[in-house]
Amino acid sequence: MVDFNPNHKIVLDALLLAHPLVRPGKMFGYPAYFVGKKLCICLYEQGVGLKLPERTAKQLLETDKNVAPFQPLGRPKMREWIQINMDNSEDYRQYRSVFDESIQYVSVHGENQQGNRVATD
Numbered sequence: 001m002v003d004f005n006p007n008h009k010i011v012l013d014a015l016l017l018a019h020p021l022v023r024p025g026k027m028f029g030y031p032a033y034f035v036g037k038k039l040c041i042c043l044y045e046q047g048v049g050l051k052l053p054e055r056t057a058k059q060l061l062e063t064d065k066n067v068a069p070f071q072p073l074g075r076p077k078m079r080e081w082i083q084i085n086m087d088n089s090e091d092y093r094q095y096r097s098v099f100d101e102s103i104q105y106v107s108v109h110g111e112n113q114q115g116n117r118v119a120t121d
Helices: 006-016 054-063 089-109
Strands: 022-027 030-035 038-044 047-051 067-069 081-084
Touching: 006 030, 006 038, 006 047, 006 089, 022 038, 030 089, 038 089, 047 089, 054 067, 054 081, 054 089, 081 089
Parallel strands: none
Antiparallel strands: 022 030, 030 038, 038 047, 047 081, 067 081
8 A cells, every 4th residue: 555645646736737748647556747658746655756857856955955865665766856855735836846847857858768668657
């Protein structure tokens, strides 16, 4: 059974599902948001994972105390993935521009370097 904060999902649905490129789905059984078939944002345990340009991910990891490496199911750190951890679900709204950057980035760069799709289940 997956464990995530349902209030986070309510806020993310409001922020993301009106975007014309975003569709809901699942990643490892967790609620997720895709651009086409490409994963860009997902709920995971008590946080939100998202794919960003490596430069942005590194900057957020260095400067934002709410950001940690995204390591679902104990996987190794990934250069383009971070996890934002907020106690108050409404606080995710302050990351709207980061979510928008994720959507834009994945719409252009959503495949891995070999051109293969990233597994989501």
